[in-house]
Amino acid sequence: MTGFSSRVEQVSISGIRKVFEAAGEDAINLGLGQPDFPTPEHARTAAVEAIESGATDAYTSNKGTIELREAIAEKTARDNGYDVDPAHLIATAGGSEALHVAIEAHVDAGQEVLIPDPGFVSYEALTHLAGGTPVPVDLREDLTMDPADVEAAITDDTAMFVVCSPANPTGAVQSEDDMREFARIADEHDVVCLSDEVYERIVFEGAHHSPMQFAETDNVVVVNACSKTYSMTGWRLGWVAASNRRIERMLRVHQYAQACAAAPSQFAAEAALSGPQDVVDEMVGAFAERRDVLLDGLTDMGLDVPTPKGAFYAMPRVPDGWVDEVIDRGVVVVPGDAFGANGAGHARISYAVDVETLKEALEAMRGATNALQ
Numbered sequence: 001m002t003g004f005s006s007r008v009e010q011v012s013i014s015g016i017r018k019v020f021e022a023a024g025e026d027a028i029n030l031g032l033g034q035p036d037f038p039t040p041e042h043a044r045t046a047a048v049e050a051i052e053s054g055a056t057d058a059y060t061s062n063k064g065t066i067e068l069r070e071a072i073a074e075k076t077a078r079d080n081g082y083d084v085d086p087a088h089l090i091a092t093a094g095g096s097e098a099l100h101v102a103i104e105a106h107v108d109a110g111q112e113v114l115i116p117d118p119g120f121v122s123y124e125a126l127t128h129l130a131g132g133t134p135v136p137v138d139l140r141e142d143l144t145m146d147p148a149d150v151e152a153a154i155t156d157d158t159a160m161f162v163v164c165s166p167a168n169p170t171g172a173v174q175s176e177d178d179m180r181e182f183a184r185i186a187d188e189h190d191v192v193c194l195s196d197e198v199y200e201r202i203v204f205e206g207a208h209h210s211p212m213q214f215a216e217t218d219n220v221v222v223v224n225a226c227s228k229t230y231s232m233t234g235w236r237l238g239w240v241a242a243s244n245r246r247i248e249r250m251l252r253v254h255q256y257a258q259a260c261a262a263a264p265s266q267f268a269a270e271a272a273l274s275g276p277q278d279v280v281d282e283m284v285g286a287f288a289e290r291r292d293v294l295l296d297g298l299t300d301m302g303l304d305v306p307t308p309k310g311a312f313y314a315m316p317r318v319p320d321g322w323v324d325e326v327i328d329r330g331v332v333v334v335p336g337d338a339f340g341a342n343g344a345g346h347a348r349i350s351y352a353v354d355v356e357t358l359k360e361a362l363e364a365m366r367g368a369t370n371a372l373q
């Protein structure tokens with residue numbers, strides 16, 4: 001008898017898509033999770049040269065080319081303060097596939113995965129697809145996740161907890177102390193800490209830290225990608241870093257689902273990671289300026305918004321009906337409950353647009369706010 005798996009029936013298409021479909025073609029789109037900058041020229045050129053020389057005609061190693069994995073290892077030592085063996089990396093089809101292989105390899109049917117609420121949409125869906133049970137963890141007032149809340153939620157069935165910093169959809173950045181605590185919790189309770197670090201370079205205040213820096217066991221698994229840092233969402237290139245035994249299990253999933261990340265993208269990523277990094281600094285500078293414009297505008301219209309310290313999202317509390325009013329005025333924002341029950345009463349605003357467009361969008365938001373008073 002034909003039918004669908006109960007795992008897939010538990011998952012629906014992301015609420016973000018529905019919003020795009022509701023908005024007109026000329027709408028200003030503040031719903032997108034991708035930087036509005038071009039991919040650095042040296043990355044594009046590396047891919048073109050690799051294609052023209054025929055270097056991309058064949059499968060690469062399942063884990064990705066050794067040159068790319070060496071570039072990721074060098075980047076990790078440079079930016080993240082810990083060493084990773086290139087053998088302990090798998091290049092994936094974006095951070096998305098990295099999350100998928102990590103959850104699929106570690107979560108058994110019926111096991112629990114603790115996820116931030118609100119949190120990035122994939123964590124809940126991928127947990128269901130693995131047959132697991134997502135368990136939402138409330139966030140603090142400043143929208144960071146309290147390690148004490150994670151620890152309190154751990155049961156005998158917990159396989160994993162997910163940390164995302166800087167975070168989508170909140171822009172919150174976890175402190176170094178929090179990251180130390182997450183590492184301790186993973187060590188002491190023998191659960192996996194899945195650390196999603198795809199926004200690690202987009203930090204405006206403080207610095208990014210990884211639980212991997214502090215863990216004493218191999219219980220931390222790191223997911224990262226070129227997508228946000230180098231404006232390469234379309235290239236689909238991410239990676240997962242973990243110990244040998246964990247990489248070996250994740251490779252079983254990756255090998256059968258993907259074989260290897262797309263070869264042209266691997267060449268582009270290697271160039272992006274090992275080439276000049278000033279393009280990233282320029283992009284982060286532009287995001288910082290926009291964040292201030294957005295925060296000033298939202299605060300000025302009386303909305304309460306925790307200051308985002310990273311990524312390119314803000315998550316103000318908004319009155320009932322606000323998101324629909326804003327969309328009716330030609331600006332796409334995402335209702336907060338697309339990211340979990342605690343997102344209700346909030347909107348996620350992405351500021352991956354230039355300052356002029358952002359100011360125009362703020363006028364629409366002001367109109368919506370006034371209309372609801």
Ligand SMILES: Cc1ncc(COP(=O)(O)O)c(C=O)c1O
Pocket residue numbers: 033093094095096097120164167168196198225226227228233236237238
């Ligand atoms: C927190 C977070 N993790 C992972 C991803 C997936 O990124 P990628 O485009 O590399 O698959 C996203 C994309 O929006 C994200 O926001």
